[in-house]
Amino acid sequence: MVKKISVVIPTLQKNTTLLFKLLDNLSKDDGVGEIIVIDNSTKGLDYNCEKLKLISPKENMFVNPSWNLGVKEAKYKIVALLNDDIIVPERFCSSVAKKMNSNMGCIGCSRRFIREINDYDVVPEKKEIELTEISFRNLHWGIAIFFYKTSYYDIPENLKIYCGDDWLIYKNNKAKRKNYCIQNQIIHHYGSLSSGSVEFNRVLHDEEKIYRKLTFSFIENIFSYKRDFSGFRLNLLGLKFSKKFSE
Known part of the structure; x- marks a missing residue:
């Protein structure tokens, strides 16, 4: 079936x-x-x-x-x-x-x-x-x-x-x-016909921040290693290190 x-x-x-x-x-x-x-x-x-x-x-x-x-x-x-x-x-x-x-x-x-x-x-x-x-x-x-x-x-x-x-x-x-x-x-x-446009870059930055607030716990924000769609972030007692993945 x-x-x-x-x-x-x-x-x-x-x-x-x-x-x-x-x-x-x-x-x-x-x-x-x-x-x-x-x-x-x-x-x-x-x-x-x-x-x-x-x-x-x-x-x-x-x-x-x-x-x-x-x-x-x-x-x-x-x-x-x-x-x-x-x-x-x-x-x-x-x-x-x-x-x-x-x-x-x-x-x-x-x-x-x-x-x-x-x-x-x-x-x-x-x-x-x-x-x-x-x-x-x-x-x-x-x-x-x-x-x-x-x-x-x-x-x-x-x-x-x-x-x-x-x-x-x-x-x-x-x-x-x-x-x-x-x-x-x-x-x-073809490549994004909408959300990949240059005018949406600021929106991307803002919505990535919102997403991380929704998905990171308090503990993760002070001491964590997190890998997601864009790269990785290492947080050590408020000191933040990050690396973007190349596309």
Whole structure:
């Protein structure tokens, strides 16, 4: 029996060619039961398919609140949060769902298998997906995230754009659920069409600080070694040393 998936895609419609190509792909995947598009561009979506459920907010909700809403609206037990700027192989969602069980945390992507889009018409060859356990995310992990709804934790309201994927990993780690990376499957990625823009750099800095306040305990803030998505930090009685990972 094919596991049914609710796919959630927030979009600003900055590249409708890629978005529509992704929607065409998903509409042909028999494991995808519905495609929830949250149109943060607020201009309407010139696309129709039987699986499409369009949510049109009055203003840009930003990505993390869009994820929260999309998961709430999803009618199937398995949910996929997808970027609007990726090209995936045929039946990609079904292939991931076959590897899933309800005891898992979240499954994301491995930076080792992400390739830049050079040709919109090239679809990655479908491979046998492998999963490896992770404790924190790598770059690009969050461009496609899969989970059972029971493993989703609403992202705090003061995190609008960044760190939503880190929050999901953190909460599932706390719940003793294992999180994973998809290996052995190439995914083509255009590069962020929204949250990676220069104007969001200040927001990134602010939301990283908020995330750390939410996830660091008092003891960790005075004496700890912590490794996460961006690097590591060593705190020794208030003296802080840090190193950023190169991307």
